[in-house]
Amino acid sequence: MKQIDLFAFDMNCVGHIQQGMWRHPRDRSDRYNTLEHWTSLARLLEDGRFAGLFLADVLGVYDVLGGSPAAALSHAVQVPLNDPMLVIPAMAAVTKDLGFAVTANTSYEAPYLLARRLSTLDHLTGGRIGWNVVTGYLDSAARAMGQDAQRAHDDRYDVADEYLAFIYQLWEQSWADDAVLKDRAQDVFADPAKIRPARIAGKYMSMQGVHLCEPSPQRTPVLFQAGASSRGQRFAATHAECVFVNATSRPAVAETVRNLRRAVAEAGRVPAHLKVYVGATVVTAATDAEARDRREEYERYASKRGALAHAAASLGLDFDAYGPDDPIGAVTSNAIRSNLDAARKAQPAFTTRGFIDRLQLGGRQTPIVGSGETVANELEAWVTEADVDGFLFARTVTPECFESLIENVVPILQRRGLQRTGYAPGTLRQKLFPAGTARLPSAHPARALRA
Amino acid sequence: MKQIDLFAFDMNCVGHIQQGMWRHPRDRSDRYNTLEHWTSLARLLEDGRFAGLFLADVLGVYDVLGGSPAAALSHAVQVPLNDPMLVIPAMAAVTKDLGFAVTANTSYEAPYLLARRLSTLDHLTGGRIGWNVVTGYLDSAARAMGQDAQRAHDDRYDVADEYLAFIYQLWEQSWADDAVLKDRAQDVFADPAKIRPARIAGKYMSMQGVHLCEPSPQRTPVLFQAGASSRGQRFAATHAECVFVNATSRPAVAETVRNLRRAVAEAGRVPAHLKVYVGATVVTAATDAEARDRREEYERYASKRGALAHAAASLGLDFDAYGPDDPIGAVTSNAIRSNLDAARKAQPAFTTRGFIDRLQLGGRQTPIVGSGETVANELEAWVTEADVDGFLFARTVTPECFESLIENVVPILQRRGLQRTGYAPGTLRQKLFPAGTARLPSAHPARALRA
Numbered sequence: 001m002k003q004i005d006l007f008a009f010d011m012n013c014v015g016h017i018q019q020g021m022w023r024h025p026r027d028r029s030d031r032y033n034t035l036e037h038w039t040s041l042a043r044l045l046e047d048g049r050f051a052g053l054f055l056a057d058v059l060g061v062y063d064v065l066g067g068s069p070a071a072a073l074s075h076a077v078q079v080p081l082n083d084p085m086l087v088i089p090a091m092a093a094v095t096k097d098l099g100f101a102v103t104a105n106t107s108y109e110a111p112y113l114l115a116r117r118l119s120t121l122d123h124l125t126g127g128r129i130g131w132n133v134v135t136g137y138l139d140s141a142a143r144a145m146g147q148d149a150q151r152a153h154d155d156r157y158d159v160a161d162e163y164l165a166f167i168y169q170l171w172e173q174s175w176a177d178d179a180v181l182k183d184r185a186q187d188v189f190a191d192p193a194k195i196r197p198a199r200i201a202g203k204y205m206s207m208q209g210v211h212l213c214e215p216s217p218q219r220t221p222v223l224f225q226a227g228a229s230s231r232g233q234r235f236a237a238t239h240a241e242c243v244f245v246n247a248t249s250r251p252a253v254a255e256t257v258r259n260l261r262r263a264v265a266e267a268g269r270v271p272a273h274l275k276v277y278v279g280a281t282v283v284t285a286a287t288d289a290e291a292r293d294r295r296e297e298y299e300r301y302a303s304k305r306g307a308l309a310h311a312a313a314s315l316g317l318d319f320d321a322y323g324p325d326d327p328i329g330a331v332t333s334n335a336i337r338s339n340l341d342a343a344r345k346a347q348p349a350f351t352t353r354g355f356i357d358r359l360q361l362g363g364r365q366t367p368i369v370g371s372g373e374t375v376a377n378e379l380e381a382w383v384t385e386a387d388v389d390g391f392l393f394a395r396t397v398t399p400e401c402f403e404s405l406i407e408n409v410v411p412i413l414q415r416r417g418l419q420r421t422g423y424a425p426g427t428l429r430q431k432l433f434p435a436g437t438a439r440l441p442s443a444h445p446a447r448a449l450r451a
Numbered sequence: 452m453k454q455i456d457l458f459a460f461d462m463n464c465v466g467h468i469q470q471g472m473w474r475h476p477r478d479r480s481d482r483y484n485t486l487e488h489w490t491s492l493a494r495l496l497e498d499g500r501f502a503g504l505f506l507a508d509v510l511g512v513y514d515v516l517g518g519s520p521a522a523a524l525s526h527a528v529q530v531p532l533n534d535p536m537l538v539i540p541a542m543a544a545v546t547k548d549l550g551f552a553v554t555a556n557t558s559y560e561a562p563y564l565l566a567r568r569l570s571t572l573d574h575l576t577g578g579r580i581g582w583n584v585v586t587g588y589l590d591s592a593a594r595a596m597g598q599d600a601q602r603a604h605d606d607r608y609d610v611a612d613e614y615l616a617f618i619y620q621l622w623e624q625s626w627a628d629d630a631v632l633k634d635r636a637q638d639v640f641a642d643p644a645k646i647r648p649a650r651i652a653g654k655y656m657s658m659q660g661v662h663l664c665e666p667s668p669q670r671t672p673v674l675f676q677a678g679a680s681s682r683g684q685r686f687a688a689t690h691a692e693c694v695f696v697n698a699t700s701r702p703a704v705a706e707t708v709r710n711l712r713r714a715v716a717e718a719g720r721v722p723a724h725l726k727v728y729v730g731a732t733v734v735t736a737a738t739d740a741e742a743r744d745r746r747e748e749y750e751r752y753a754s755k756r757g758a759l760a761h762a763a764a765s766l767g768l769d770f771d772a773y774g775p776d777d778p779i780g781a782v783t784s785n786a787i788r789s790n791l792d793a794a795r796k797a798q799p800a801f802t803t804r805g806f807i808d809r810l811q812l813g814g815r816q817t818p819i820v821g822s823g824e825t826v827a828n829e830l831e832a833w834v835t836e837a838d839v840d841g842f843l844f845a846r847t848v849t850p851e852c853f854e855s856l857i858e859n860v861v862p863i864l865q866r867r868g869l870q871r872t873g874y875a876p877g878t879l880r881q882k883l884f885p886a887g888t889a890r891l892p893s894a895h896p897a898r899a900l901r902a
Contacts, residue, residue, distance in 0.1 A: 023638060033665070069661055070643035082570070082663070083568045083571040086572060089538065110559065143660060187526060189473065207595055303638050305638070
């Protein structure tokens with residue numbers, strides 16, 4: 001049985017994927033703005049030998065439902081939302097092996113500055129950083145950044161390609177491995193002959209500069225991506241080391257995984273250098289009956305309106321513009337096109353009421369509910385049938401959801417040889433790919449620059 | 452005797468102000484890229500009851516000397532340079548009262564993103580954040596950010612004025628004090644009627660958006676500024692709560708302090724709401740003789756070429772274009788004009804050799820050298836004669852310089868009633884201005900928005 005990677009899927013906010021859970025008396029997600037919230041979570045995840053904490057992020061607020069941010073603000077749907085990078089250093093200080101995959105946006109963050117932020121994190125964590133590359137999908141973000149509207153969906157990936165071409169140079173090429181000498185006697189910290197500027201003169205950006213940071217343990221952070229459209233998957237096949245996919249059905253995910261591994265090979269890379277993780281929402285307890293009770297209890301706090309506000313933004317669809325039972329026809333959307341396709345596919349007679357009726361625990365993901373054994377069986381089926389390499393566990397009632405997962409499910413996965421009982425030495429990249437090295441494998445396009 | 456504030460003046464890099472000190476056998480500044488380096492510094496400074504740690508920053512590399520970054524890279528002159536914000540959360544986790552003033556640039560950081568970063572830090576630290584507002588001065592930064600060249604000096608302040616007009620709205624106005632309800636029973640986290648977008652349609656920027664963060668303890672961080680030109684001083688008088696000035700001479704600084712306090716009053720603010728801090732380089736030991744020996748020992752590691760690379764960029768002047776004894780005439784510079792004026796004033800027959808001869812400990816600042824008593828006398832003279840409110844202590848051999856300051860000088864300042872023996876409760880703003888509140892005083896222009 002292959003060993004898999006477990007990630008907590010979280011966000012520096014109150015309501016992430018399962019809307020309304022903050023209302024539960026045992027939920028502590030409104031403590032997101034304290035350091036102690038994050039350091040205790042990090043310790044917990046490392047005790048459970050999680051590969052890492054995946055921190056989602058979004059710029060802008062969800063203002064598609066009713067053409068207003070009111071529902072998102074009212075139900076704390078990913079707003080308020082603090083910066084995800086700034087909780088990592090404190091978590092790194094209280095852990096040794098846990099990885100941190102952090103989301104940053106190629107449409108809005110300046111590459112020269114983001115390169116320094118991620119290099120700094122890679123230094124401070126001893127090489128435990130991943131970067132989830134996103135291109136954004138909210139017009140509200142574009143307006144807040146001084147643009148009239150965001151670029152069209154596929155153009156955003158073209159921008160991202162140029163962005164990566166520049167940032168790869170900063171990370172992989174600007175400072176040679178032997179640039180830093182620290183020769184105290186000769187007063188030479190670094191050899192200028194071994195340091196050169198990164199340059200791009202592209203369609204979308206033209207810039208040049210020496211990277212501000214000396215080489216960090218991984219240089220380029222482990223590259224995460226979640227593109228589900230065909231353009232997104234092409235981008236992922238070119239760049240990503242870890243891809244996150246939605247749990248539609250095992251056959252559908254199996255096909256996605258096959259396609260991704262083939263696309264990676266076609267891009268000239270090694271298929272084994274790609275991990276595919278699937279999202280999962282788990283409610284577990286000592287027995288199946290207790291888990292079902294717990295799930296029912298959680299469901300009482302779910303926010304359907306909050307979930308609708310979230311879905312409206314993700315799908316680019318204002319449900320409020322339709323009566324509850326009106327069929328929802330063609331939608332022209334600048335948001336995540338693949339999400340809308342998936343929603344239609346899941347529900348052929350697509351109406352607002354039908355959509356709401358399918359929500360579970362304030363979200364669109366079908367939860368896995370049961371004892372440790374039951375959940376472990378289900379997860380194992382995903383691994384064997386869909387060939388996924390691990391899971392991103394969304395949070396429900398926090399931190400109880402992660403505590404119960406680590407208490408009930410993790411030991412069984414460990415007995416079955418699926419889950420690590422310790423960490424491989426080295427960087428996050430080496431923990432995820434134990435046969436590899438701290439740096440990107442040579443077949444990755446970023447490495448071609450170093451030849 | 453008024454109580455003053457002590458700050459460590461540091462930067463997330465090897466060589467900050469005193470170039471070459473990294474070569475000293477007891478220096479640990481090349482450990483800047485580890486968390487432990489920063490957490491132990493923070494604990495030390497809090498033990499010494501420092502008001503805070505001031506983290507300088509610069510974007511771009513110093514490439515004025517010889518028209519190349521070679522000297523800066525060779526001598527580690529503020530390059531490599533990691534992101535300053537990312538070391539703060541780990542330091543905050545091991546301290547309770549120490550403040551953190553961090554530099555961020557209004558020419559290159561997007562206001563919507565910087566607002567979230569600083570609000571996040573203000574949340575995570577419990578309100579211990581200050582923002583040192585800078586406008587940048589390096590063409591190398593402009594090129595790395597995709598611009599042909601930076602804006603002219605005074606235009607950069609005009610941009611900063613618009614920037615602040617927008618970011619103040621995000622911090623002070625977007626979320627009302629009573630916006631966050633956390634009403635679990637009614638499923639209302641925040642009241643959308645109490646939340647509104649910030650908007651600006653200015654000469655340099657047009658944007659709008661709801662602030663992503665709920666109100667943090669201070670809302671607007673304590674505002675630091677170091678503008679020394681007349682345009683910079685006007686900007687400081689309008690916005691700054693804490694101004695950092697260079698230690699030219701006590702009479703000259705006394706005049707600057709008078710001018711600043713008057714300018715603050717003229718801007719309609721309360722002069723007592725302004726603190727003026729002066730930079731200081733201290734070498735101290737148990738006795739005057741030991742301190743002199745130590746200074747001599749340090750001097751052996753100073754890098755004159757590194758100091759020249761630093762000065763060339765600060766002054767916008769390529770010393771290498773002149774023979775060592777050639778008089779340096781008029782220079783057209785896009786850099787920090789006031790620095791060049793000061794250099795000329797200090798040395799009427801302005802030559803490269805003359806400039807180098809005046810360097811001390813690899814920098815342009817005259818060190819204060821002596822026993823705790825001697826140094827305390829000198830600092831006290833600055834307070835009484837120049838009316839400064841505290842000091843920013845540059846580092847020499849690190850962390851020895853701060854350890855010896857806290858061992859030798861701080862207890863004497865405390866006995867004289869100059870230095871705090873404990874911290875006032877509350878936020879950084881309340882520790883610096885004990886008569887005030889966590890939020891900006893009402894006469895500050897940012898508060899006018901809230902009326």
